[in-house]
Amino acid sequence: MSFREKNRHVGIVGIGETRFSSHREDVNQPEMIREAVKDALDDAGLTMDDIDCVVHGNMELFEMVHQPDLWHTLGTGARGKDAFRLTTGGTTGGTLVGAADNLVASGMYDTVLAIGFEKLQEGHTTGGITNMADPLWARKLQSGALTDSAAVKAIAEFGADRAKRVAMLYRIIMDKHACLNPNSHRAFGLDWDQMEDLMENSPPLIGDLRLIHMCSQSDGACAMILSCEKKAKQQCDHPVWIRDHITVHREETLNLCVNHYPNETTHRFAARHLYERNGITAPLDYFDVFEMYDPSAWWGADWIRDFFLLEGDEHYRLIEEKEIMGGGKMPINPSGGVLAANPIGATAMVRVAEAAKQVRGNAGPHQIPGTVNHAIASSFGGTMWTILMMLEKELNW
Amino acid sequence: MEEEMNVKVSDSLDTMADQELIVLRKTISVDQKFATGPVMGKFLTALKDKRILAIQCPECGRLQSPPREMCAICRVRNREWVEIGPRGEMRMMEYCYYSSPDPLTGESRETPYGAIGILLDGCQKEEVFWHLLRPEHLEMVEMGIVMGDRITRGSRLRPVWAEERSGSIDDIKYFEIDEQAR
Amino acid sequence: MKNSEESDSYIIHGKLALPYTYFAGRTGSTFLTTLRDHRTIMGVKCTTCNRVFVPPRQTCERCMADIRSQWVTVSNRGTVVNHTVIRYQDKHLPRKPPFVLAMILLKGADTPMAHILEGVNPDRVEKGMEVTAVFSPATTNTLLDIDHFEPVAEAP
Numbered sequence: 001m002s003f004r005e006k007n008r009h010v011g012i013v014g015i016g017e018t019r020f021s022s023h024r025e026d027v028n029q030p031e032m033i034r035e036a037v038k039d040a041l042d043d044a045g046l047t048m049d050d051i052d053c054v055v056h057g058n059m060e061l062f063e064m065v066h067q068p069d070l071w072h073t074l075g076t077g078a079r080g081k082d083a084f085r086l087t088t089g090g091t092t093g094g095t096l097v098g099a100a101d102n103l104v105a106s107g108m109y110d111t112v113l114a115i116g117f118e119k120l121q122e123g124h125t126t127g128g129i130t131n132m133a134d135p136l137w138a139r140k141l142q143s144g145a146l147t148d149s150a151a152v153k154a155i156a157e158f159g160a161d162r163a164k165r166v167a168m169l170y171r172i173i174m175d176k177h178a179c180l181n182p183n184s185h186r187a188f189g190l191d192w193d194q195m196e197d198l199m200e201n202s203p204p205l206i207g208d209l210r211l212i213h214m215c216s217q218s219d220g221a222c223a224m225i226l227s228c229e230k231k232a233k234q235q236c237d238h239p240v241w242i243r244d245h246i247t248v249h250r251e252e253t254l255n256l257c258v259n260h261y262p263n264e265t266t267h268r269f270a271a272r273h274l275y276e277r278n279g280i281t282a283p284l285d286y287f288d289v290f291e292m293y294d295p296s297a298w299w300g301a302d303w304i305r306d307f308f309l310l311e312g313d314e315h316y317r318l319i320e321e322k323e324i325m326g327g328g329k330m331p332i333n334p335s336g337g338v339l340a341a342n343p344i345g346a347t348a349m350v351r352v353a354e355a356a357k358q359v360r361g362n363a364g365p366h367q368i369p370g371t372v373n374h375a376i377a378s379s380f381g382g383t384m385w386t387i388l389m390m391l392e393k394e395l396n397w
Numbered sequence: 398m399e400e401e402m403n404v405k406v407s408d409s410l411d412t413m414a415d416q417e418l419i420v421l422r423k424t425i426s427v428d429q430k431f432a433t434g435p436v437m438g439k440f441l442t443a444l445k446d447k448r449i450l451a452i453q454c455p456e457c458g459r460l461q462s463p464p465r466e467m468c469a470i471c472r473v474r475n476r477e478w479v480e481i482g483p484r485g486e487m488r489m490m491e492y493c494y495y496s497s498p499d500p501l502t503g504e505s506r507e508t509p510y511g512a513i514g515i516l517l518d519g520c521q522k523e524e525v526f527w528h529l530l531r532p533e534h535l536e537m538v539e540m541g542i543v544m545g546d547r548i549t550r551g552s553r554l555r556p557v558w559a560e561e562r563s564g565s566i567d568d569i570k571y572f573e574i575d576e577q578a579r
Numbered sequence: 580m581k582n583s584e585e586s587d588s589y590i591i592h593g594k595l596a597l598p599y600t601y602f603a604g605r606t607g608s609t610f611l612t613t614l615r616d617h618r619t620i621m622g623v624k625c626t627t628c629n630r631v632f633v634p635p636r637q638t639c640e641r642c643m644a645d646i647r648s649q650w651v652t653v654s655n656r657g658t659v660v661n662h663t664v665i666r667y668q669d670k671h672l673p674r675k676p677p678f679v680l681a682m683i684l685l686k687g688a689d690t691p692m693a694h695i696l697e698g699v700n701p702d703r704v705e706k707g708m709e710v711t712a713v714f715s716p717a718t719t720n721t722l723l724d725i726d727h728f729e730p731v732a733e734a735p
């Protein structure tokens with residue numbers, strides 16, 4: 001895998017998020033997007049005049065509208081500017097930040113606005129995802145974004161009792177985080193003593209994947225403004241620096257259907273390469289916070305092992321000892337993660353945005369204790385797409 | 398503006414708290430045509446003769462069914478065809494309680510249903526075949542598990558072929574428990 | 580068995596059917612309910628750019644100002660600034676071909692609006708033709724509550 005060093009450093013100078021909700025009947029798509037764009041511009045103290053290029057994206061087939069980048073100009077502010085539309089499934093938000101990072105690092109643009117959005121209440125999420133499958137075979141079989149595969153794998157490896165407990169513990173921890181985040185779409189106020197009840201009685205979706213385990217379907221938008229080092233330092237007292245990002249994509253669908261992966265997962269592959277090329281030997285020690293794209297509690301619990309290159313049940317012990325909460329060894333998703341809010345085209349960008357806010361120290365009520373110098377954020381989409389983004393407080397690597 | 402008198406500015410409209418919000422519900426329905434291409438076409442055509450074909454990678458030897466033109470791992474063109482199954486072993490099931498829309502109609506599908514991975518005879522490891530389980534057998538099948546060297550055998554399954562076959566996924570109605578294997 | 584021949588490729592017919600919902604939002608809803616209940620066409624005015632947008636929008640695309648509260652009523656009459664004749668049939672189209680889709684600049688508006696033009700031979704539509712809205716007897720809560728536009732006077 002080739003790796004080209006950046007031409008110049010890139011800093012995050014503005015972050016905007018709408019509130020995340022199950023129903024935004026009060027705004028249409030461009031109106032909702034404008035809320036995030038305005039929030040990001042205000043955060044950066046900039047106007048659209050300062051923006052050189054706009055990258056904009058969401059999932060295909062989710063709202064059943066086409067070329068939204070054209071009529072969304074009212075909200076994106078892209079009128080008369082260079083603009084790109086990107087769509088890469090659940091990873092879209094991460095791809096947007098990655099593209100903006102590359103566009104600025106390359107020298108093409110000094111300041112780029114990246115916008116991800118989704119209004120999942122306007123479409124049919126599972127129907128949309130199903131229609132992205134191969135129409136000659138998989139479309140008839142695929143169950144949208146829902147899969148039991150992570151649960152099957154975990155139960156086979158760790159036994160039903162431990163695996164189900166860990167998944168639900170992870171779920172409740174995420175809800176406790178979500179309750180601290182005023183922007184959460186779903187924050188139930190779950191408590192530890194509800195474990196048994198939820199394991200037993202939450203409505204089943206697929207196999208051992210229950211409704212409580214699954215991410216929400218949200219409306220919302222996220223916007224981020226990235227600038228080159230020179231501009232970033234002028235525009236912002238404390239830009240958050242994007243040290244590096246990696247994108248890994250495996251396009252084969254059918255392997256998802258089996259209960260063991262024939263190859264290293266894209267998550268582990270991405271993590272291994274990213275850490276190697278940045279000289280990080282102990283990621284669990286190096287990073288101060290991790291914002292993970294966790295589509296379900298089963299996946300979230302499982303993927304910790306891959307992202308931190310852990311072995312055996314190390315990831316389970318982190319969860320069981322609640323080391324993934326604020327103040328723990330590796331706080332994961334202080335925002336509540338994807339289980340708390342999932343406007344899909346924005347979701348992966350929200351991971352980067354929330355990680356960056358933790359680095360700035362102004363995340364709000366869900367700011368974790370202590371200084372956050374090094375953060376990492378992940379994106380997930382499609383059949384196995386991974387993006388990892390490394391953020392730094394100081395330009396000192 | 399030509400007729401200034403037609404223009405009046407009002408602030409009140411937007412602030413109506415109990416405003417009626419318009420929501421349009423529709424189903425988009427678009428007819429589609431897909432070219433199978435020679436590789437998928439050969440595989441689908443064989444289903445008419447109740448034969449399941451796989452394509453083999455010349456380098457790593459793995460089988461893919463439905464076939465793909467390439468082995469994406471070795472990045473080479475697949476060349477050899479082999480016949481697999483049609484019987485096999487149950488390996489994985491998505492036991493679906495949740496109904497997603499049928500792509501053909503937009504209507505919700507009947508639940509529960511089982512989307513299954515079958516290790517057809519002649520295949521190994523991850524070379525599973527993806528289809529549906531006969532709904533009456535949902536509660537009766539055993540799922541096979543492979544965890545490293547630990548292998549648990551799943552139920553033996555056989556395809557139930559459609560009377561009329563046109564060279565599509567529907568040529569197999571579903572897989573069912575193979576009574577002969579008991 | 581050897582490689583496939585090209586003759587193995589054939590066409591399979593499919594369909595993509597998906598339910599969806601569109602939220603008009605507050606601004607869009609005001610426009611549609613006013614159209615429906617009062618047969619009145621409203622726009623919003625950007626006072627910075629001195630432009631009236633029809634249909635209305637929350638934001639001026641030129642200066643990004645929030646203009647959602649600056650409602651104006653425009654005339655049900657306007658002029659054709661451009662048009663096209665739809666000559667193919669499709670289930671998604673609102674009329675049987677041939678029919679005219681025109682860009683109509685309503686009096687009091689600065690942006691033309693697309694709509695169906697009837698009551699004139701498609702080959703005789705001209706720029707500058709004066710037209711008026713004909714409202715639909717039944718509502719669909721869409722822009723089609725204006726059923727179509729038609730010429731104010733008999734077409735020449």
Ligand SMILES: [Zn+2]
Binds near residue numbers: 457
């Ligand atoms: Zn191979």
Ligand SMILES: [Zn+2]
Binds near residue numbers: 627629640641642643
């Ligand atoms: Zn303006």
